[in-house]
Amino acid sequence: MSRAGYVLTGGRSSRMGRDKALLPFRGGTLVESVATAVARAAGSATLVGAPEFYEHLGFPAVADLYPGEGPLGGILTALQHTMADWNLVTACDMPALTAGLLAALLDAAESQDPDALVPVGPSGSPEPLCAVYHRRALQPLARQFAGGTRRLVEALEALRAVPYPVAEVSCFQNVNTPQEWSACDL
Numbered sequence: 001m002s003r004a005g006y007v008l009t010g011g012r013s014s015r016m017g018r019d020k021a022l023l024p025f026r027g028g029t030l031v032e033s034v035a036t037a038v039a040r041a042a043g044s045a046t047l048v049g050a051p052e053f054y055e056h057l058g059f060p061a062v063a064d065l066y067p068g069e070g071p072l073g074g075i076l077t078a079l080q081h082t083m084a085d086w087n088l089v090t091a092c093d094m095p096a097l098t099a100g101l102l103a104a105l106l107d108a109a110e111s112q113d114p115d116a117l118v119p120v121g122p123s124g125s126p127e128p129l130c131a132v133y134h135r136r137a138l139q140p141l142a143r144q145f146a147g148g149t150r151r152l153v154e155a156l157e158a159l160r161a162v163p164y165p166v167a168e169v170s171c172f173q174n175v176n177t178p179q180e181w182s183a184c185d186l
Contacts, residue, residue: 003106004084005042007035007059008074008129009049009092011067015177021047021054021092023181028057030175031092035059041102042088046081048074071129072145072152079138086110091129093174095184101171105132105164114162115140121169126161128152130172 009021009031021031031047031054039045039059047054051061062081066073075089086109088102109117109132116137119127129152133141140158149155166172175181 002084003042003086004082005038005045005088006078007047007092009047032057034092037097037099040099048077070150072155087133096171112162115159116161117164118161119166120163127172
């Protein structure tokens, strides 16, 4: 089955005061680190965001078709762009993601064949910004979006989303503020 990976860049964060994707990390940028893990797991990584800001990083970039509309708009952009059945979609600000975990998500999605496979931690909270979406999820998610839904967890209710239990959720920790970034111990 075909696989593709997408990394949502998110652009400039008002709480961070700058573009989180371009934060310096491990000799490059945060988005490069995440995209490399995604590419190792999925065989490719495409950045969703303004190509003029990201294409110099060595990964293809597609313009977000719904800028300013949140992660659901980015996921819709990825699903409208993809030719692959299985699409690993992550946020750019999860520095602890590993290719091994991401590959396990893709393998589980392929074996269970849901519309979406979403990690769920011990607290029961889903992690839809590090999940696998089948391209057939495009139409139900687009209907939710057209109806005014912007909350990703709410939009998932329109899908046959299968939870993927994870014991340790620290790999999904994202960075939204300068304090979270400085506390990031990687």
